Amino acid sequence: MNDDALAALSEILGDGELLLDEADRARYASDGSGLKGDLPLAVLRPATTERLSQAMAVCARFQIAMITQGGRTGLSGGACVAGPAVVLSTERMQGVVEIDEDAMAMTVWAGTPLERVHDAAREKGLDFPVDIGARGSATVGGLIATNAGGIRVLRHGMMRQNVLGLEVVLADGRILSRLGKLVKDNSGLDLKQIFIGSEGALGVVTMAVLQLKPHAGKAMVVLLALPDFPAALSCLSRARTMFGDRLTAFEGMWPDYWDFVCGEARLARRPVSGTHGFYVLVEIADTDPADIENWFMALSEEGLVEDGILAQSIAEARALWAVREAVGEVDEALGPHINFDLGVASSRLGEFCEACDRCLADVDGAGRALKVGHVGDGNVHLLVAHDGRTETIHDIERAIYGLVAEWGGAITAEHGIGRLKRAWLSCSRSSEEIALMGLLKQALDPAGLLNPGIYPVPEPGADETGRHAC
Ligand SMILES: Cc1cc2nc3c(=O)[nH]c(=O)nc-3n(C[C@H](O)[C@H](O)[C@H](O)COP(=O)(O)OP(=O)(O)OC[C@H]3O[C@@H](n4cnc5c(N)ncnc54)[C@H](O)[C@@H]3O)c2cc1C
Structure with missing residues (x-):
């Protein structure tokens, strides 16, 4: 990294907040997707919003790409390092700031693991209803950035439905803070929703106000x-x-x-x-x-x-x-496989899965397929074993995402686009929608420094190579 940039970051970040040692940096290259990440230039893990904001302003000034990481349990490769970039880790931004029992609202740092949120809510006789298998490591910020779903969406909705307020740092270091506990707020656009599900491409979540629920009972x-x-x-x-x-x-x-x-x-x-x-x-x-x-x-x-x-x-x-x-735990036992996370109308989920099986039978090199999912949400996790060849992987993806396009479904119902699925976005979204996502990205992060590549920034004559048509 540029010496001036390094000097500026060293001045802002305190003890243990800037990791430069190669062995330390290597731990932050990848996430739960199985994608191999690159070695980050440095790992920045400030404990306060102010220091994160100042550090991000330095990165913006020196045009350094930034990849945000929470618990690194993501399954789409969104937290994986690709190319020269620093990692922004929220691991020092942990803890519950306040629980307002009357408003049933918890203010919490973004790096707090979900399980800690559950425990803190239960101590007050309340619940935070979003729950996923990776609860011990997945963080509030990661759950918000991926709009995580999980096992209780049927009753309580996804993360989006359970967030009251957010504090976000934009790519240039500006802080957008709206940490209110307002259930009703029609004073203009609900900006927090732009960041929920944006996979770290539009801003870094530093703190959130979560809506708690009465304890559900046994x-x-x-x-x-x-x-x-x-x-x-x-x-x-x-x-x-x-x-x-x-x-x-x-x-x-x-x-x-x-x-x-x-x-x-x-x-x-x-x-x-x-x-x-x-x-x-x-x-x-x-x-x-x-x-x-x-x-x-x-x-x-x-x-x-x-x-x-x-x-x-x-x-x-x-x-x-x-x-x-x-x-x-299936990963090792199944061998090389693709982990699809598909969405269709719940009433058609059974037929859709039969169609997947039929079309996989015609793909050379595709092995067994395992299906498990959230029936009421129309979301199936389809794990397809394969022979490890790049062409086979591509053929399987083309077959399955082609079906998703035909059925008007989602290429990812809850895990996000990340780096694994971005090339197939057009199977779920129209070119007008993708262009609008690009415009939003351009407005908030014109230099494309935050998690580059997740949303395409439209440029005149932009090269679309690598994006697959369904
Ligand atoms: C065993 C297991 C079970 C799982 N079950 C489910 C499930 O049921 N439902 C489900 O939806 N997911 C599930 N997941 C996927 C994963 O746990 C979720 O996507 C989770 O929300 C990721 O949180 P994280 O803190 O690990 O984020 P990371 O993996 O660190 O990051 C995920 C994405 O969010 C971005 N990000 C992280 N923190 C921030 C932040 N503070 N601000 C802005 N962007 C940020 C990253 O850049 C990246 O794009 C599971 C994963 C595992 C390993």
Whole structure:
């Protein structure tokens, strides 16, 4: 890095806030996507918004690219270093600043892991409802930047629906602070929404006000073995009618995933025996177990359910969740694979998955496909094994993203575009939408220094090479 830039950064950043040693920097090259990242020029990890703002102003002055990182659990490569860039890490911006119990609002630093937010809310008898498997490492800032979804979207929405206020530092170091606890605010555009889901390409989130919820009460966990996917949709609709807001999760597992995780890969214990066409894990809060049993009996009488189990203890509930959460451990057991995170209308999710299977059967080098997902949100995580060849990977992506375009779906329902999916954006978004994203990027970060490449900056005669048409 330029000596003048380094001198300016050293003046701003305190002890331990600037890492230059190669071994230290190497730890920040990549994220959870499996993409190999480049060695960052330096790692900047200020503990205050002011120092981050000053450091970013220096980077802007010297035209240094900046990649923001939280817990580095992202699955799309958005936090991976690509090319000469410094890393902006929020790992020293941790902690709960305030909990306002009456407003049910928590002000928290962006680098705080999600699990700490859950614990702090529970200590006050409240809940923060967004939850994902990577809760121990994923940070508030990362969750906001990716608009994370997870297992309770059905009831509480995604991150976007659970943020009241934000503090953001723009590419040139300007601080945009709106840390209010306002539930209703129609005084102009809701600017925070521009940053939520922008994957660090428009600004760095330093602090947030999160909307907490009343504690949901004891959760009952049920596993259902069903004849097929349509039966899952019927069970979901009956559960919504019977339990309303108390239905907090409805997660689906296709037999390919179930048999791999509970059988061959031995990642979880098989909770029900026999072979079934589909499996769902249902979580219902604050409900009399007798109501759940009645619901189950009614489903069985209609032929919608073949088998099932209601967890009788926390340990049993954990064991049932372990089957669903084993998707986080599949990587090694499955070998080289692509991790798709696709969205279509929930009513068509079953047919869409069948179409994926059919079209993968025609791709040379494609191996087995495992499917697991959030049934009520129309979101499937499709893991496709392959022979490791670049052409195979491309052919699989072309086939699946081509289907997504045909079905009017999303190439990423919750993990984000990152570096892995940006070339396929046109399969989900029109050229007008992509151009508008580019204009926003240009307005907020004209030199394209923040997480370069996630959003294309439209330039006259811009080279579109590398972007795939669906
Ligand atoms: C086991 C496992 C389970 C998962 N389950 C889910 C799931 O159910 N649902 C889901 O949505 N995701 C899931 N994920 C993906 C991942 O955990 C989320 O994307 C999470 O939100 C990333 O948070 P992070 O702090 O690790 O961010 P990082 O990986 O560090 O960064 C992710 C993106 O956000 C940007 N970013 C990070 N911090 C900031 C900030 N403060 N300001 C601006 N930009 C920032 C980065 O530049 C990058 O583009 C899972 C991952 C794993 C490993």
